[in-house]
Each structure stands twice: as C-alpha cells, then as structure tokens.
Amino acid sequence: MNYISTRGQMAPIGFQDAVMTGLAPDGGLLLPEQLPNVTEKLDAWSKLSYPELAFEVIRLFATDIPADDLQKLVNDSYAAFDHPEVAPSVAVGEFEILELFHGPTLAFKDVALQFLGNLFEYILEKRGGRLNILGATSGDTGSAAIHGVRGKPAINIFIMHPEGRTSPLQEKQMTSVLDDNVFNLAVDGTFDDCQNIMKTTFGDVGFKTEHSLGSVNSVNWARVLAQTVYYFYAAFKALEKTGAKTVQFSVPTGNFGDILAGYLAQRMGLPISKLILATNENDILSRFFNSGTYGMADVVSTISPSMDIQVASNFERYLYYKAGQDASKLVALMDGFKENGSLSIELNESGAVDDLFVAGRGDTAATMATIKKYHDQCGYVLDPHTAVGVYVAEQFKSADAPTICLATAHPAKFTQAIIDAIGKGVHHPTLDALADVETRCDAIANDVDAVKEYLVGHI
Template identity: 45%
Template sequence: MAPDAASRYRSTRGGGEVCDFAQALLNPRPPDGGLYVPEGLPHFGPDELEELHRLSYLQLAERIIAPFIGDALAAGELAGVLARAYRGFEHEEVVRLRALDGGTLHGGPLHLLELFHGPTLAFKDVALQLLGTLLDDILSRQGQRRLILTATSGDTGSAAIEACRNCARLDIAVLFPHERITEFQRRQMTSVQQDNVLCLAVRGDFDDCQNLLKAALGRGEALTGAALMTVNSINWARLMAQVVYYFYAGLRLDQGGGVNFAVPTGNFGNIYAGVLAGRMGLPVRRLLLATNRNDILHRALVGNDYSRVQVQGSVAPSMDISIASNFERLVHFLTDAQTTARLQAEFAESGVLALPDAAWQCARELFASSRWDDDGILQAMQQGQQRYGVVLDPHTAAALAAAQQYGDEHPTAVLATAHPAKFSEALVRAGLGEFTAEADTRLATLRERGERFEVIDPDLDSLQKALGGSSLGGLG
C-alpha cells in the first residue's frame, strides 16, 4: 500500500476522480452515486498493537485517524481537534468499557462498551462531535459555509444538531419522520432554539426522509442557493471515528484469541467500522449483528436476500429501516467497483440484491446475524436487569440477545448505543418502569424549553419552501 493510500478516496462504483479527505468530507456522495472509500487501509502489526494498547482514548484516536486525514490538517493539529470534539463528554475516556456482573458466555467474559456518554446520550455523538469540529475547521480555512441537510430515525438528528449548533460555518436542517420517533428524541432536536438549526417533521417514515434527502442533495445548490452536504452515516469521517472505539475495547479485552463484538444494526455504519478495524489488524473474531423486525440485513446474511420491504414500527426505532445505506461499502469490500456498480444498479431497478456466492460466503464468515421481534427485545431488556444488573435501551438489548445466542469462549463486547433514558416507553413495556426516573427528569427539562419545528410533506417543493422561510444562513 502506498504511504498515502488511506487519505486518497474513490467511489465504491469506480467512477470519478480520486479525491482527498477534505473533498470526501465536504462532498460525501461521489458523482456516480456511490460512496467514498479509501484506496487502502493502514495496518497495525503485533508490536504496534501493543503500543496502541497503552494509549488513552484521545491518543489512540490520533493514531488511528491520522492516516485517513493526510494533509487536510497541519502536523500536530489533529490532537487539538480531538480534544475540542470530545471535551463535552461525561466520561474522561469518551467511552466506557465495563464487565457485566456474572457475565460469562460459554466461559468467555461479557463486557458492555458504553458509547452514550456524549451530549445527546447516543453513540452517534462519538462520530458527529468530531465531524462537526473537522467541518468547522476546514471550512474556516477555505472561507466557505455549508448547509447540512440530514435525515434521522431517532438519534442522528440530535447528535448532528449538537455537533453543529455552535459552529460558525455551519447551518443544519434535520428531517425526521412525523410521530415515528420518541418524544425524548424529538425534543432533543426541537428544543434547540438557535438560528442555524431547523427541524422538519416529514409526513411519512424514515425512508421517506431518506428519499427526500437524496433528492435534495441531487438538486444541490440549485435547491436553496446554499452549498449542501450531509452528515449521515454515508460520510466517511463518521466510520473513521467509529473504528477507534473498536480498537479501544478490543485491545483491552483480547486474551490472544480475538474478540467478538455484538452490534445493534440499522444503516450498517457502526458494524462496518468493526469490519474495517479487523482489516486494520485488530483481532476481531466475529461481528454479531443484531436487528429488529426490519430485517433486510439479517435476510441478506442468512439467505443472500437483500430485498426492500415496507418498514414496520418497532420498540427499537433506530433500526426501523428498509435499506441500509452503508451496505454498499460491504458489497465493495467483498467484491470490486465494477461488481458494486452493477449490483447497485440492479437494486435501484428491482429492489433486490444478491451477492456473488463467494462474496456471500465471506460475509457469513465475518458476521453472525440475528433478528429480534419486539417481544424478544423486551425480554432481553428484562434479562439485562435481572441477570446482569444493567438497564439497557432496546437497541443494546438486541445486541445483548445476539451475544447470548452466539457468544463463545472468547471475550465479547456488547456495544451500548444509547442511554436507556432515551427510551422510557420501552422500559415501561419491559416491566422496568421503576427505572424511568432519570428519563422523566431529563424529559421534564426538555419540556421546559419548548419546541420549534415544522411539519412538511415528503416532496422537494415543501422542503424548498420550509428552507426558504427559515433563518438558516440568510436563506429566508
């Protein structure tokens, strides 16, 4: 691999020119409709892994991320960017790794990797706080401004708002499905009263929000007169940031035979960061994918059936998707650009994608997949409290269920992606109502702030009108 291959980016579909990190950050969708991936990945050998094991989270992040950034930042600047990005986290080490009481699976220790200690209590803070800081820094150097347009099924929106609200060079408009997310999730977004923030409730489901987002980005600056971009999980910088916590946990848990990671999965970005970590040298044994009744990923891995179906509401709304936006990166990882372009074109036309058999078999070796309906998730929430003494949100509970089903004699880290306070309704349904006091307190605080949002139809005309009537970057 060339020394700078990790900081040169190409489309998963092979079209267009090579770009650098700043270009991939600011324009995350290549012209051919694919997704950016680096030409190569850095690799850490055994001696380097031992050195990385001794580093703090911020030091580790600097070592992992630096190769992907290249010369987008001057030498020594990345450490300061990381310090600013993570200064608002409640935990000194950004994330928290802890053993579960009595937590062994077939002899292997069970740990919880808590990723929810950021300002909005969700794992997406880890990536988005860094992304916002990088964007503001690079845009300031270039004398530019961006309007961020993003769609959320629950947690991305509030995390993106929190990452951008104090950035001088950024405005943000968030699309979320009207009456399809929890009150807590909605108010985390709509209670923000700053002029560079706009919240739009879309009549429809999350896929309607995603489709509207893609259509708007396709129109680009012609839609509003502002330069548009997105910070959804298709932005490479988010994956880059997520790789770090796999290394942080894996290096602390590995006993010589590798580590399993159980991951609640919706758009496939979080778990794909685990694929990258394994390719970069981390001893990843198996990635345990957990999803809900919206099981396109489970069907793809178990039966090679990646086919679009109607979204069903569930107790774990952040996994309520019909298309996993980062799955294309796995297709490219397992095949090549030409095959990826062909398969994605077929999927766009038919709504069905089947991997070549050899690629599918490789995927089955990387992942163990599981699907959990609402009853199974609620039971896992109960087991978390009764067996391990922890209160879990429904997404993390699905990952715990996957760990219990597939764990072996090796260490397993369950990725805890949200604070349970964000899902008090699910706690009540699981018979854990006595643990909602913190959720009630946090929600009461949000209610005191009031709300500001607009309900729109899922079409470009409605979106354009809402943006034009807003205070974002002088658009109104």
C-alpha cells in the first residue's frame, strides 16, 4: 500500500515513510493510493476483540510492517486502556454512547496516539536517527501525544497550545509531564494560529528535513487510520444489538479528523447511512455541509474548547475525494481558500453537498441544557463536546438506523462546565492526582520564527 499527496506533487511512498513524513513536502496531506473494499470481511471482523480488529484494519494499510511486529504494536498500545473493550458503547436514552475516553489522558486522541507513539519508536529503532515532533493542540491532542512519546529515546516533542484557551485540566495534563523530551509552548493566539505555525514550519522543507520534524496532529495519516477502527467496532456492536442493517454516527467536530475516519470507513464498506456532523459556535464545517460554502470567521471561545477551530486541517482530505481525486482541482480549491478565505462546492440534485452528511450546531446554551437533561433523565454525564454531538443527533434520529454518539472526553476534564450544568462536579482519580503537581511551560510569541528559534535551541 503506497501513499500519495492530495496536491499531487510527490512520488508514492510506503506506510512507514508516510508516518514519518506527516505533512507532504508539497503542502498536501497523505492518503492511500486506493482504499480497500472490506465488505466481504465485515462478518468475520464483527466477532473480533478491539485489538484483534485494530490489527486486521491497520494491516491492510501498513503493508511494510511484518505481521508479528504490527500485532505487538497494536497489543502494546491498547494495553494502556482501563476498559477491557477499549472503546465500549453504553445505552443512554435513545442513543448508543461510544466511550472513547478510557486511555491514559481520558480523551479519544489516546486511541490513535498511543499507537502512533509506539509506531514512531518502532520505526526509529529500525532506521536509526531522531525525531522532533511539532504539534498544535486545542486541548486533548497535546496531552495524548505527550503521553504517547514521553520518555521515549530518540524522540523530542514540542506541543503548542493557545494560551488560556484550553481547560485548566487539559493544560495541566500537558504541562505536568516533566520528562526531558517534552516541551510545552503557550502561544499568544488561537488554535488556528498554532496550527498555522505548525503547517508553515513543515512547509519549510529544508528546515523540516534538517531538524527531523514529524507530526502527531491528524495531518499524520496514521492518526486517522487508527480512528477508523472504532467506527467498525461500534457499528458491529450496534448492528448485533438491534438487528438493523445500517448505523449512523454523530461526531462532535473541530479539525475534521474524527469524522473523516468515519467517512473513510464508510467508503471501505461499513454500512453507515449518515454521518451527523456537530459543531459549536465555531461552525465553519456545519455551515459548509448545509450551504456548500466553506468560509472563515473569527474563533469564538466556548466550553467545548477542542472544537474552537475555524480552519479544519483534515478537510483537505475530504475535498480531495469530493474533487474526484483530482489533485489539480483540489489545489485550485485550496488556493482560492487561501486567497479569499472561502471556497464553494456545487450542491447535488438533492440540494446537499453530500448525501452521507447532515450537520448542525449546538451553542453553549444548548450544550449546557443537554448535559443537564441527560444527567437528570438518564443519570449519565456528558462532557461538553459529547453534549454538542448528542444535541445535534437529536435532530437527525432515524427509525431504521441506531445512532451512535462519539463521547470524545471524560466529563471530569471540564470541571466548571459540568458544575454549571448540573450543580456538581465529577471526578476521576487520574485528574485528581494533578491537583498539586509541578508544571513546566514556556510562553512564546504568535510567530513562526520564534517557534523555529525555540526548536533549534532545544533540539
């Protein structure tokens, strides 16, 4: 299985090279040359445990890693989770809640980043050399990435977060990791600013090569690949439970990576009838799927900070498929967006951008009301991001297909929002242990050159 760039200016490369490359040299994102059709495998896969299923899915894409080595990588990655199913589904009201927060940092990012950290270490052991990871986070990616590579030889990790725009616990999960290979940077700006610094730095191919930079953000193909697994796993459980023929997923969405994984699973043959895209006030993606226009706006700070994003990095991968896998068309769209701050797609005959997607917006008031409603009626506490997904899912329920709502983080990570919604907080021992720990973080200007200078000084 080889990988190509969405922008078409790179020769195909293998899986391990794709993992180490992250962002393509031409500024595009990597995708497999073709997606496998797994329809005939679904029945056999439905009987597998989570690690067994992960191995079967990933091996189709990681063809340059021996099967025994890949099996060990997968098993080691999911041994770090505190639930035997890794990603269990829980019936809450009319929905199945897919709990993706049983990893070491209590967020869905662990599902991919525990695997990616081990994968980096494996490749470096085989090839030699060092890797300097540069990442940007709106909340959960940073801590999950740090916990995936902390203490690993031959790897340094530099994580930028927007100063004052993550939850206090999210920030502490990152800044309390004091391993010598971990560096936290508080950027005077938004997450989009952090992401732009990262992409611009990777776009300097000479600098990237000289300093062996790699990516843990969802621009890295391995992140998206690992996330496709839980769509298969949750769908199999819901189909078996209900006897339905198809399922639909509701996904709280910021950077488009999580819902892209579901889109790819559907293209591979998983019977998904609808992907319900849910945004908060930062609604560039829901506006796109309802209007066909993808246009920037100012970032609004909300109680679901991991979704406070206006430029979704993984959206380019979707646009590549929407453009018929024509790199020249994709480049024209992205160039237009860079120049004008917007792009438009022609609606289809049914008046939709894509018949697979529906989209909605849950603002702060709706999020708070949803948290309270499901606590009062079902005894279940949703974190703010999950609550956005559940609120929008209520608008698109189907009699024919069970709705699976992705629970992207443990509610204890968002103490004040939960207290404001239900009158009391929830706790988790992992987070309670952070109360009085030492932290380390460096403030830095919202400037590409400042970040580059910092990297050079600390590598």
